[in-house]
Amino acid sequence: MQDFVSISLVYLGIYALSTLSLNLQYGYAGIINFGWIAFQAVGAYIAAVTSLGPASPSGFQHYILGARLAFPLPLVLGTLAGAALALVLGGLILTRRIRRDFQAIIMLIVAIIAAQVVIATVGLFNGANGLSGVPKPFNGVFHLSYHGYQWFYVGWMAVLCIVVYAGQEWLCRTSWGRALRAMREDDVLAGYAGINIQALRVVVFVLGGAIAGFSGALLVEFLGTWSPDAWSFVETFVVFVAVYVGGRGNNFGAIIGAFLVPVVIGTMPSFLPQFGYPGLTANLEWIVIALAWLIIFYLRPVGILPERRHIATRSRVSARVNATTT
Amino acid sequence: MNLYWEAVGFGVIAAASIGLGAMGFTLQFGLTNVLNIGYGAIMSLGGIVAYVSHSAGISIWFGLLLGGLSASAVTLIVAKTILAVYARRGAALFEMAMITFGVALIVEYAIAAITRNNTYPLTIAIEHAMSLGPLRFTKVQLILVIVAFGVFVLLDLFLHLTRLGVALRATAVDPDLARASGIATNQIVTAAWLLSGFLCGLAGGVFMVNILTISAFTGDSLLSLVIVAALMGTAGSVRGAALAALAIGIATQVVSVAGASSYDTAVAYGFLALVLLARPRTLQGGLVTDRVQITV
Amino acid sequence: MRERAPGTTSEALRRVAVSAAPASQNERTSLRPVSNHPAVLEVGDLRVSYGGVPAVDGVSLSVARGEIVGLIGPNGAGKSSVLNAITGDVRPAAGSIQFAGRDVTKLPIHRRARLGMARTSQTARVFEGLTVFESLVTFARGAEGASLTRTLLQRGRRLQEEQAAELVWEMLDRHGFAHIADLYGRELSGGQRRFVDLAMAQIRSPKLLLLDEPMVGITAAILPGLMSALREAAERSVGILMVEHALDLVAELCDRVIVMVEGRIIVSGTYEAIAEDVEVRRAYLT
Numbered sequence: 001m002q003d004f005v006s007i008s009l010v011y012l013g014i015y016a017l018s019t020l021s022l023n024l025q026y027g028y029a030g031i032i033n034f035g036w037i038a039f040q041a042v043g044a045y046i047a048a049v050t051s052l053g054p055a056s057p058s059g060f061q062h063y064i065l066g067a068r069l070a071f072p073l074p075l076v077l078g079t080l081a082g083a084a085l086a087l088v089l090g091g092l093i094l095t096r097r098i099r100r101d102f103q104a105i106i107m108l109i110v111a112i113i114a115a116q117v118v119i120a121t122v123g124l125f126n127g128a129n130g131l132s133g134v135p136k137p138f139n140g141v142f143h144l145s146y147h148g149y150q151w152f153y154v155g156w157m158a159v160l161c162i163v164v165y166a167g168q169e170w171l172c173r174t175s176w177g178r179a180l181r182a183m184r185e186d187d188v189l190a191g192y193a194g195i196n197i198q199a200l201r202v203v204v205f206v207l208g209g210a211i212a213g214f215s216g217a218l219l220v221e222f223l224g225t226w227s228p229d230a231w232s233f234v235e236t237f238v239v240f241v242a243v244y245v246g247g248r249g250n251n252f253g254a255i256i257g258a259f260l261v262p263v264v265i266g267t268m269p270s271f272l273p274q275f276g277y278p279g280l281t282a283n284l285e286w287i288v289i290a291l292a293w294l295i296i297f298y299l300r301p302v303g304i305l306p307e308r309r310h311i312a313t314r315s316r317v318s319a320r321v322n323a324t325t326t
Numbered sequence: 327m328n329l330y331w332e333a334v335g336f337g338v339i340a341a342a343s344i345g346l347g348a349m350g351f352t353l354q355f356g357l358t359n360v361l362n363i364g365y366g367a368i369m370s371l372g373g374i375v376a377y378v379s380h381s382a383g384i385s386i387w388f389g390l391l392l393g394g395l396s397a398s399a400v401t402l403i404v405a406k407t408i409l410a411v412y413a414r415r416g417a418a419l420f421e422m423a424m425i426t427f428g429v430a431l432i433v434e435y436a437i438a439a440i441t442r443n444n445t446y447p448l449t450i451a452i453e454h455a456m457s458l459g460p461l462r463f464t465k466v467q468l469i470l471v472i473v474a475f476g477v478f479v480l481l482d483l484f485l486h487l488t489r490l491g492v493a494l495r496a497t498a499v500d501p502d503l504a505r506a507s508g509i510a511t512n513q514i515v516t517a518a519w520l521l522s523g524f525l526c527g528l529a530g531g532v533f534m535v536n537i538l539t540i541s542a543f544t545g546d547s548l549l550s551l552v553i554v555a556a557l558m559g560t561a562g563s564v565r566g567a568a569l570a571a572l573a574i575g576i577a578t579q580v581v582s583v584a585g586a587s588s589y590d591t592a593v594a595y596g597f598l599a600l601v602l603l604a605r606p607r608t609l610q611g612g613l614v615t616d617r618v619q620i621t622v
Numbered sequence: 623m624r625e626r627a628p629g630t631t632s633e634a635l636r637r638v639a640v641s642a643a644p645a646s647q648n649e650r651t652s653l654r655p656v657s658n659h660p661a662v663l664e665v666g667d668l669r670v671s672y673g674g675v676p677a678v679d680g681v682s683l684s685v686a687r688g689e690i691v692g693l694i695g696p697n698g699a700g701k702s703s704v705l706n707a708i709t710g711d712v713r714p715a716a717g718s719i720q721f722a723g724r725d726v727t728k729l730p731i732h733r734r735a736r737l738g739m740a741r742t743s744q745t746a747r748v749f750e751g752l753t754v755f756e757s758l759v760t761f762a763r764g765a766e767g768a769s770l771t772r773t774l775l776q777r778g779r780r781l782q783e784e785q786a787a788e789l790v791w792e793m794l795d796r797h798g799f800a801h802i803a804d805l806y807g808r809e810l811s812g813g814q815r816r817f818v819d820l821a822m823a824q825i826r827s828p829k830l831l832l833l834d835e836p837m838v839g840i841t842a843a844i845l846p847g848l849m850s851a852l853r854e855a856a857e858r859s860v861g862i863l864m865v866e867h868a869l870d871l872v873a874e875l876c877d878r879v880i881v882m883v884e885g886r887i888i889v890s891g892t893y894e895a896i897a898e899d900v901e902v903r904r905a906y907l908t
Contacts, residue, residue: 032423096603098602099420101361101423105423106598109553109554113591113594113598175767176767176769185752190768191731191732192731195760196765237427279443284435287439290428290431290432294432297417297424310756312787314787
């Protein structure tokens with residue numbers, strides 16, 4: 001039982017980073033990244049192939065690189081991989097003056113085709129079988145038991161999530177965060193203000209991609225394995241629903257959404273009695289999530305924690321000045 | 327050299343399913359301005375229905391027709407019930423895309439639930455390949471190509487020669503003007519949904535006959551190529567979509583013969599890049615805008 | 623300049639011109655000697671077409687610092703397209719645009735904005751999901767506020783925010799709009815949206831103000847305030863190019879009026895002069 005809790009908490013952390021990443025891209029900047037999962041996947045793959053040793057020709061896994069780098073390098077490289085993919089895709093897709101739904105669907109297609117390419121190119125990341133045996137960080141250092149290691153990872157994830165959350169929340173409260181929202185509301189109008197919206201869009205996309213890559217690297221280091229099953233394009237959908245439920249444009253709301261949607265809805269079926277054939281509940285789960293999505297969209301709530309309402313405060317100096325003139 | 331001609335032949339066969347789907351997609355998109363991600367699930371549905379009817383003893387060709395018809399019905403129902411609700415409330419374009427994403431999941435996983443996630447192999451009599459010049463087809467493959475080409479010709483004639491077809495194109499260009507001219511736009515839109523649903527269902531069935539398997543998720547692999555092909559032509563241009571499908575089909579097969587077969591899907595990326603670099607799409611009075619009208 | 627047919631005037635136009643001209647004419651000549659100022663905007667042989675259909679067919683015009691120029695004409699004459707080409711919203715097929723001595727023809731919107739070009743929109747465009755205060759501060763901070771490197775590295779960030787906030791409060795107080803500072807764009811009335819649209823354009827003291835039908839939907843109560851705001855701007859040497867349909871307002875505000883019909887300029891001059899022009903009356907009456 002305690003395993004279940006510790007694993008769920010680790011997943012909560014991963015999903016929290018995921019929703020933070022998507023909230024930054026979509027909630028704040030208005031970029032509809034239907035291919036989000038590809039960024040988590042590239043982070044996971046790069047972290048894996050830079051912590052696994054070189055692929056032996058006679059071995060059962062075939063992959064590129066294979067560097068066996070020490071912690072924290074695989075994590076850093078996974079994060080950079082997410083950022084790099086975002087730079088390339090953002091530069092190609094987001095700098096064109098095309099409709100946002102076009103951009104969204106193109107991102108989706110990129111994610112779909114990426115999976116096909118990875119599966120077909122076995123030498124890249126071991127195709128459909130994926131990678132396994134990815135070393136876990138700190139494992140040798142502390143000599144923890146299996147359970148002990150799970151809880152250690154929970155603590156590790158908590159620290160990281162707090163750091164990322166704090167950083168993102170701070171950033172979103174600056175003028176840069178306000179510029180993101182301006183771009184989301186009306187990007188041409190933001191251009192009239194002198195803001196280079198193409199550059200801003202790519203920058204925020206890269207940041208979000210970095211966090212997504214980071215989450216993927218952390219996940220693969222926890223699981224020890226990663227295969228195309230783990231990053232089907234529908235996974236993006238779960239993160240979107242989580243962001244909507246928790247509250248778009250609110251970072252703490254994003255974390256709440258990460259708890260409610262993937263963790264609660266994802267683990268609830270294990271408590272229900274099994275019915276139908278095995279795998280039926282998984283399919284029904286997806287239908288429930290998709291229905292919830294449509295209902296949320298219909299009711300258009302702002303989510304559990306809506307975007308923070310901004311109240312302008314005058315500094316004492318200007319208040320005094322204005323008091324004397326009125 | 328023969329290998330390349332074979333690849334071209336395979337490409338034409340692949341283009342049959344891509345083209346049918348692309349024509350359906352662009353027809354509907356050109357008219358309603360909604361990017362419907364749900365077509366992947368619709369294509370799976372068409373394939374499943376065709377498979378089921380074939381298993382029940384019906385001829386596979388009739389099964390394809392049934393697949394198209396059922397897909398047509400489901401598409402219309404979804405459009406008029408779910409999509410219309412959101413369009414009425416003034417959903418923005420990208421919001422519509424997100425809604426179709428949700429719909430796609432519901433239909434796809436409903437099919438998966440019913441079919442128990444099975445992948446079904448299609449068994450039809452395999453015959454010897456015939457030679458048609460440098461190309462080699464089996465009889466079944468030839469029929470697929472003829473069916474797709476026939477549909478294309480019929481569709482093109484329909485759009486240019488019949489009153490309904492011309493009205494459809496007029497409404498796609500300027501819905502307000504069409505309505506003002508007395509064209510019953512509601513009927514036109516309904517016709518577009520039915521037609522596009524039929525084409526996509528047929529595409530799914532044809533794809534199944536080509537690859538000889540079908541599952542709830544088969545449509546997804548086809549969807550990417552269908553959308554790329556549709557985006558390469560002008561919105562609503564059936565000829566453009568068909569041509570693009572031909573190009574994509576042949577390119578993927580030729581590349582897989584030339585290089586490793588793993589790169590054939592990567593070819594789709596190349597076409598996608600072409601779409602991005604060459605086609606700025608929403609120029610309304612010269613201003614790029616997200617605020618294009620949705621008709622559902 | 624086209625030749626004027628002598629002795630024929632439209633009675634309505636004349637009445638408006640006579641009532642508006644004397645007072646404002648004196649005002650203009652005494653406060654803003656426009657003829658001596660250099661041109662802040664020079665448009666040369668501009669051509670804009672949409673899908674092969676020409677909307678602007680060889681338009682050349684100039685606006686001097688401190689000058690208010692009106693651009694009028696029947697619907698579909700291409701006036702908004704001229705404005706959009708100047709701001710960078712639309713790419714012209716041919717022609718040149720010189721702004722404050724620089725060739726901006728190929729520059730993107732935000733670069734022109736940074737050089738001191740500002741505009742308002744036909745539909746009073748505001749940020750629906752930002753408060754009035756936030757919207758104005760966004761414009762006041764401009765490009766610097768949107769730079770990630772500056773946000774992370776620069777030390778004087780808070781000071782810059784405070785200075786921008788000062789500017790915003792000063793503008794809100796001056797026009798009596800401090801009470802709407804915390805309203806979101808979507809919560810504003812039509813008149814308030816017009817104000818915010820214009821305030822955003824003006825808060826960085828632009829050199830050139832491009833207005834697309836600024837008086838549409840303005841109630842009689844707000845109108846004098848709007849007009850004095852524009853006059854003030856001109857007094858501060860801002861060049862103003864204004865597309866407008868309300869001819870009486872054009873008569874009262876503009877130093878010079880340009881008339882466009884079907885993509886071309888048919889006449890330009892003072893309001894009184896063009897009001898008598900035969901071509902102009904034909905364009906408006908047919």
